[in-house]
Amino acid sequence: MPDISYHGRVFVPVVVAPAVQSTEETPRGRFSQQGDLVRGEYSGGWLRGGSMVGVCDRDGTVEGVYCLAFGNGDMVAGRCRYEPTVLADGRLRIAEHWERFDGSAGVSYIEEVTDDAGATAPSRRGEEH
Secondary structure, three states: OOOOOOOOOEEEEEEEEOOOOOOOOOOEEEEEEEOOEEEEEEEEOOEEEEEEEEEEOOOOOEEEEEEEEEOOOOEEEEEEEEEEEEOOOOOEEEEEEEEEOOOOEEEEEEEEEOOOOOOOOOEEOOEOO
16 A cells, blocks of 8 residues: 555646646646545646546555646647655645657646645646646
8 A cells, every 4th residue: 555645635736847828727636546546637727627547656656647638729648657745744745747648748746735725826837747
């Protein structure tokens, strides 16, 4: 069993690479977990919807695949590796290493929010997920 559980956690983007269309609503990723199987459902802001499914290692690293549909009509899919860091207050910050099936790649960062209303807009430094 993994030492870190993603079940019931909600994440928001804090650094997105490359820049995305700014909106007042910040996308949210809501996660669930059964054993080592992790699922994320994404929506809000510039993101119409998306999903991730992956397998969690004992250290909390997740290897998975994802698909996203953006508000501008673009759709992307690829592989991802989530590398968690536990913050001083117990929340998680995830380095999302992603590689799209079109060959593009990058790193984005998401951070856990404890109340679904407490998120701020992400800094824009590149591509979504």
